[in-house]
Amino acid sequence: xxxxxxTILVPHYKTLELTKLCLRLIRKYTDLNKVRVIxxxxxxxxxxxxxxxxxxxxxxxERQAIPDEGSISAHSRALDLGMAQAQTPYxxxxxxxxxxxHPQWLEFLISQMEKNPEIAGVGSWKLxxxxxxxQVLKLLERKAQLAYYRVTGKAQHxxxxxxxxxxxxxxxxxxxxxxxxxxxxxxxxxGDMVAGKDMHKRLLDAGYQMVFLxxxxxxxxxxxxxxxTTVLNPELSTRAKSVDKGLRRIEKSLARMNxxxxxxxxxxxx
Numbered sequence: 001x002x003x004x005x006x007t008i009l010v011p012h013y014k015t016l017e018l019t020k021l022c023l024r025l026i027r028k029y030t031d032l033n034k035v036r037v038i039x040x041x042x043x044x045x046x047x048x049x050x051x052x053x054x055x056x057x058x059x060x061x062e063r064q065a066i067p068d069e070g071s072i073s074a075h076s077r078a079l080d081l082g083m084a085q086a087q088t089p090y091x092x093x094x095x096x097x098x099x100x101x102h103p104q105w106l107e108f109l110i111s112q113m114e115k116n117p118e119i120a121g122v123g124s125w126k127l128x129x130x131x132x133x134x135q136v137l138k139l140l141e142r143k144a145q146l147a148y149y150r151v152t153g154k155a156q157h158x159x160x161x162x163x164x165x166x167x168x169x170x171x172x173x174x175x176x177x178x179x180x181x182x183x184x185x186x187x188x189x190x191g192d193m194v195a196g197k198d199m200h201k202r203l204l205d206a207g208y209q210m211v212f213l214x215x216x217x218x219x220x221x222x223x224x225x226x227x228x229t230t231v232l233n234p235e236l237s238t239r240a241k242s243v244d245k246g247l248r249r250i251e252k253s254l255a256r257m258n259x260x261x262x263x264x265x266x267x268x269x270x
Contacts, residue, residue: 127173
């Protein structure tokens with residue numbers, strides 16, 4: 001019998017329909033002999049947890065919330081719980097709003113890892129596809145910001161990729177060599193940062209390569225519905241306008257992926 005190559009870690013919190021879709025798409029497009037899927041529930045206490053308990057082909061970890069714990073810490077610690085049980089060569093973190101859409105998605109990620117033994121991680125910073133005009137506007141905006149801060153001498157700013165705001169493999173899609181993480185004693189929650197940020201820097205400092213896959217390539221295999229958990233749980237957001245806009249964006253994404261057909265196929269839970 002084939003030994004699994006990848007442990008897929010899926011933190012979860014109160015997103016029943018999205019979680020069904022995420023897991024069923026993994027089931028539909030993945031050879032389960034190659035993977036072990038660990039879902040870590042962050043104390044949902046709702047129907048989504050009941051659903052997870054019914055899915056036969058996943059391993060479910062039911063994590064208890066820590067008093068006054070923020071969502072960022074809960075997410076990182078959930079990933080660490082799952083990784084502690086991984087024994088495969090590779091470990092992959094995804095979100096419940098990361099949706100698989102190609103039968104070769106896993107093989108593609110593994111092939112990127114295996115290009116060089118010095119590659120410790122592959123994944124994305126932002127998994128999105130923008131029209132060319134929006135890309136141009138974003139580039140011009142970035143150049144204007146950099147010029148402004150250079151002229152004014154201002155060191156504290158939020159420009160992506162600069163200083164403490166360095167790019168890192170985000171946990172919506174990030175695959176790592178598990179033996180390297182264990183050797184360096186690295187965790188997703190290290191440094192009290194967003195999941196994987198400290199780990200990314202430490203891997204680079206240790207001399208390993210971290211590969212950002214181009215969005216226009218990766219999006220052929222996976223789609224990330226950004227911030228879907230927050231949008232579907234408005235109590236986690238303070239901006240009602242962002243929630244309304246996010247709901248419209250999610251509806252468009254799900255329609256594009258023919259989500260209703262997948263959600264009606266309960267055989268994918270077995």
